[in-house]
Every structure is written in C-alpha cells, then in structure tokens.
Amino acid sequence: MERILIKDCLILPMTSEPSGGEEAQEELVISGDVAIEGDTILQVGDQGELPPNWKPTKVIDGKDHLCLPGLVNCHTHAAMTLFRSYADDLPLMYWLEKKIWPVEARLSGEDVYWGTALALIEMIRSGTTTFNDMYFFMDEVAQAVEKIGMRACLARGLIGIGVQGEVALDESKQLIAKWHKQAEGRINIWLGPHAPYTCPPTYLEKVLAVAEEYQVGIHIHLSETEGEIRQIQKQYGKTPVALLRELGAFRYPVVAAHCVHLTDEDIRCLAENGVGVAHNPESNMKLASGIAPVTKLRAAGVAVGIGTDGAASNNNLDMLEETRTAALLQKVATGDPQALPAATALFMATREGARVLGLGDEIGMLKPGYKADLILIDLKQSHWYPKHNLVSQLVYAAQAHDVDTVIINGKVVMENRKITTIDEELVWAQVEERAKRLVEPG
Ligand SMILES: [Zn+2]
Numbered sequence: 001m002e003r004i005l006i007k008d009c010l011i012l013p014m015t016s017e018p019s020g021g022e023e024a025q026e027e028l029v030i031s032g033d034v035a036i037e038g039d040t041i042l043q044v045g046d047q048g049e050l051p052p053n054w055k056p057t058k059v060i061d062g063k064d065h066l067c068l069p070g071l072v073n074c075h076t077h078a079a080m081t082l083f084r085s086y087a088d089d090l091p092l093m094y095w096l097e098k099k100i101w102p103v104e105a106r107l108s109g110e111d112v113y114w115g116t117a118l119a120l121i122e123m124i125r126s127g128t129t130t131f132n133d134m135y136f137f138m139d140e141v142a143q144a145v146e147k148i149g150m151r152a153c154l155a156r157g158l159i160g161i162g163v164q165g166e167v168a169l170d171e172s173k174q175l176i177a178k179w180h181k182q183a184e185g186r187i188n189i190w191l192g193p194h195a196p197y198t199c200p201p202t203y204l205e206k207v208l209a210v211a212e213e214y215q216v217g218i219h220i221h222l223s224e225t226e227g228e229i230r231q232i233q234k235q236y237g238k239t240p241v242a243l244l245r246e247l248g249a250f251r252y253p254v255v256a257a258h259c260v261h262l263t264d265e266d267i268r269c270l271a272e273n274g275v276g277v278a279h280n281p282e283s284n285m286k287l288a289s290g291i292a293p294v295t296k297l298r299a300a301g302v303a304v305g306i307g308t309d310g311a312a313s314n315n316n317l318d319m320l321e322e323t324r325t326a327a328l329l330q331k332v333a334t335g336d337p338q339a340l341p342a343a344t345a346l347f348m349a350t351r352e353g354a355r356v357l358g359l360g361d362e363i364g365m366l367k368p369g370y371k372a373d374l375i376l377i378d379l380k381q382s383h384w385y386p387k388h389n390l391v392s393q394l395v396y397a398a399q400a401h402d403v404d405t406v407i408i409n410g411k412v413v414m415e416n417r418k419i420t421t422i423d424e425e426l427v428w429a430q431v432e433e434r435a436k437r438l439v440e441p442g
Helices: 078-083 092-104 109-125 138-148 164-179 201-214 226-236 240-247 264-272 281-286 294-299 319-334 342-356 390-396 424-439
Strands: 003-011 030-037 040-044 058-061 065-069 071-076 128-135 151-158 187-193 218-222 254-258 276-279 304-306 374-378 403-408 411-415
Touching (some): 065 390, 071 276, 071 319, 071 342, 078 109, 109 138, 109 403, 109 424, 128 138, 128 342, 138 151, 138 164, 138 187, 164 201, 187 201, 201 218, 218 240, 264 294, 281 319, 294 304, 304 342, 319 342, 319 390
Parallel strands (some): 071 128, 128 151, 187 218, 218 254, 254 276, 276 304
Antiparallel strands (some): 030 040, 374 403, 403 411
16 A cells, blocks of 8 residues: 655645634644555644554655645536637527537547546646536546546536437436446546526436435536526526425535526525535636625535636636636625635635535545545745745635646645656647547538
C-alpha cells in the first residue's frame, strides 16, 4: 500500500466554517506535514497520529506550496469539451435546439470517452478532484473516470419525450448495476432527468420510482431561465420547484443545477427539503440566464456548491475561476461588497460542494479519516506575493496553472504539472480529429 508524506507545506484544511465577511481568514492556515495511507488521510499538521514505525513509500517536498482539499465541480457535462467554442453568444434555447442537440445526435461512445478524458485532464490541472456529470454514453464516461483517477457522480441525461426516455431510463439502471460505488469507490451513479421542461410529470414519476428502487439521488437542471418559469407556470400553474416537490422528488437526494429564478417560497422549500444547489455563475452569465440568489439561498440554509456547467457554455472547466466569479457576481447582484466573501466562496467550492453531492463525510476537508483528495498550489509565482491572506489570494488571484500536484483517493494523478494516468497529447489529438468530424459531417 502506498504511503505518501507531503512535507513542510502550508495547509488549508477547511475544517472550520467561515464565520463572516470582515475578519482575516489567515488563522485557517496551518503549517506542517500531511500523511496519507492508501486512500485515506492519516495526519494533517499535528492532527491525527501515525502508527509507530510508519514509513512513507513516497515523499513530496511541500516547501513553498499550499495544500488544500481538491475542488468539487457540482455540475458539468464533461464531454461537451468537444463543442468548446463551436457555437457562442447565442440564446439558450436557440443554442440547444439549433446548435448543440444536432451535433450531439452524431456523437459516438468513443467520442464521449475522449471528450471526457480531455475534461478530466483540464479539471485536474485546475485543482478539481470530484465532479458531478450529466450526459450520455455514461459507460464510456465511467471508463475515463476509472482510468484517469477522478472521483465522480455520474448521471445518464434523461429526456422524457418519446421512446428514447424509456431506453435512457433502462441505461440508467444498467449504469447503476455496473458502476455504482465502483472504481475503488470513486464513482457514484445518480439519475439525471434533464429538466422539468424536457421531462413531463408522468416521466418524472417513472424516474422517481427508479430512485426509490435503487436508492440513488436526482441531478436536474432547475429554474434556469425566465422562459422555463413561464412555460412551467403556463402548463402546470406552479413554479418548477413546486412542481418537483408535489411529485415527491425531494424525498430523494437532489442536486438542482442553476436555480436562478426562485420565489421566496421556492427558497424556503429547497431549504426545508435539504435540496442541494449547484451554482454555475459563468454559464448563467454567458447564456444571459440571470444571477442565482446565492446569498439568500445560503442565508436560508440551502447548501450551495459551485459548478462550471459544460465547456460549450463557459468555455472552460476551471473551478478556481468559477469560484472567483461566484464571489464577484454576488457583490454585483446585491450591491454589497461584503456579500459572499472569499472564505465562503472557497468553502462552497470544497466542503459545501461535497455536501451537495452527498459526500460530506468523505471529502471536502483535510482531516484524518477522510479520503485523500488534495491539491498542492505552487506559491512561487509573482501573484502570490506578498502573502497577506492566502484564502483571499486563492479566490481572487490564483490561476489554474498554480496547481502543481493533485492526489485523488491517495493516488498521485498529476505531479509537477504532469498528468500521470494518461498521455495528454494523445487525448488532444483524438479530440481535435473527432470534434472536426462532429461539426462538419460528410
Ligand atoms: Zn448543465
């Protein structure tokens, strides 16, 4: 069994909850070593104990590095890297119907494998260790996750109109049977009804029956645009949130992506039912969907994680950048510079994200007994000087390139910026060739 010792680093364990806007968060940072045995953290600074005669099989020099829990991307469609920058600056429904859905119809399982591989490399390179995905050809997505070494929640996207809805639901069951808790426990399977406007109530009821049978959660786009709210109000006379509640969806763990347009009653309902929200500020900005009321949601007690959404609507999967945008956007939205301070934003990108995905007891903190999902940030860069407040610097100044080494489930998947689990240039070549064919058929 591998035993890794990271020596002499600064450590941001994320074990204390952020308490407010003004105070410096420097006290959150400690210094010392981090010890890992197998997939588990044994010691963090002076927390936890090493067994007598414990000897590492690998030592990483942590000098001039900041060690913190890996970031949690709460909502994405990984393989959409294939369509990065293919169709930009368009309204959501036109973009989906005229641009994205037609090219997606030409995707093969292999395309999705390579597009996902590219996404995983990009996420690891920018400090993400866990992601929550909704797409199709999910068997191939799981294979890429298994090979490259990330932690993932995977859902087969479900559109509940026509026979395809039944086929996709069957595929979801097969996915659960084959992959739930597999890849050393790194993979969890969820159900992925796309949205209330693509999954009518009769279909959602079938999805919920599967959630009941297999005891898995629901990952859904919810209250993303004003158009969606108008359509659902017109069809069912209630908000999308109220519709889901009435159908009984909130009896199961739910990750609701976006939640941009909510009434106060919706917010109360999400809080009361423990629904987790995935906030995707850059996708919402790019598609002009609006600004999610994150400050209000968190004040009401809703767990809000951060997500990038797919690379076709962002256009990158950089959670450091997304976390910064989340913090900045709430200040603009509320007119209050104290809204969503740096420590809170970082908390959402790690611990709260883990909680949203139902993994709060396993990841999101550096703590003995937790899974060893952690990243090392190289502090020898101009934008890290002077070091007044490392938490603020991480949120407001850090760049993806600062991420130097990434460990997931106790395994080094990137060391000194080199991906260890797959040939990165092979992935680039595959994606380039496949993406061209997809957008220029025949
Ligand atoms: Zn999405």
